[in-house]
Amino acid sequence: MSIGFIGAGNLARAIVLGILEKGVFSSQEVSCISGSGKTARALSLEAGIGLSSSRLELLNQSNTVILAFKPQHLDTITEEEGNAAKGSLLISVLAGRTLASLRSAFPLARNVVRVMPNTPSRIGKGVSAYCFENPPTNDDREIVESMLGALGASYEVNEPQMHIVTAVSGCGPAVFFQFIDFVAQAAETHGLERSLATQLAIETGIGSLELMKQSGQLPSELVDEVVSPNGVTHALLESLKSADWSETIHKGIDTAVNRSEELSRPAG
Structure with missing residues (x-):
């Protein structure tokens, strides 16, 4: 078994370190190459994996290939x-690149897998959605699920669902980050230090999400547990409702889905 990474940026690094730590592959089975070569050399030294001299060399020597470069470089x-990828399992984390475009670039790959990870994958706390071009063998499914397990949770979807997945989990971290920043900004106007306000918001978010995950309750049920009639939380939520907060979120999701669909269409 040999696995090669074309691209050696933050996401590739997270995958490499994760699969090595969990014993999915050994360092002797992994190699990488990057455009400038700088990030690949750094990853090779850090993880003790092989460093290929060219993409062609890596493709010829790997039976599983991870595409982890900038999407436009697929062309x-x-x-x-x-x-050269003949008979290889091809796994892509290239945003917006469809299974059809991947198959066009690698016509002889044994199967093609499209993955949509998110940024918390860098610390093993991400969520990834994936889809296969063709029904996979048990071995290929195990390779994909083991690799994604090193990044966090993973869910299989069909390709048309990738657009909404991109909006929810791909864009989602930025929405959470922005929300935390808005809360901290508002708290600062009331005299709380920005750094303390940010930390309070972060820890509140972590605890609330973990409570939701462990309890298995619906978000609406947990909201009801916090809200008292005419209380402070009730006043805050009513203010957000009056500002059409729900409609704003819906509009943002719709816009993200539309943009994802646009980026997936062939140029021209």
Whole structure:
């Protein structure tokens, strides 16, 4: 078994370190290459994995290939490189790149997998959605699920669902980060130090989400447990409702889905 990474940025690094730590692959089975070579050299030294001299060399030597470079660089894959993936399992974390576009670039791959991870994957707390081009063998499914397990939770979806998945879990971290920042900004106007306000908001978010996860209760049920009639929380939520907070979120999700669909369409 050999696995090669084309691209060695933050996400590739998270995957490599995760699969090595969990024993999914050994360092002798993993190699990488990057555009400039700088990040690949750094990852090779840090993780003790192989460093390929070219994409073609890596493709010829790997039976599982991870595409982890910038999405637009898929168009730079040459015909020779694409054919070199003959018989390989191809796993892509390239945002917006469809199974059809991946198959076009690597026509002889044994199967193609599209993955949508998110940024918390860097610390093993992410969530990834994935879809196979064709029904996978048990071995290929195990490879994909073991790799994604090193990043956090993972869920199989069908490809059309990737657009809404992108909006919810792909864009979601930025929404949470922005919300925390808005709360901290508001708290600062009431005399609380920005750093303390940020930490309070972060810890509140972590605890609340963990409570929701462990309790198995619906979000609406947990809201009802916090809200007292005419209390402080009630006043805050009523203010948000009057500002059409729900409609704003719906509109944002719709916009993200539409943009994801646009980016997935072939150019021209």
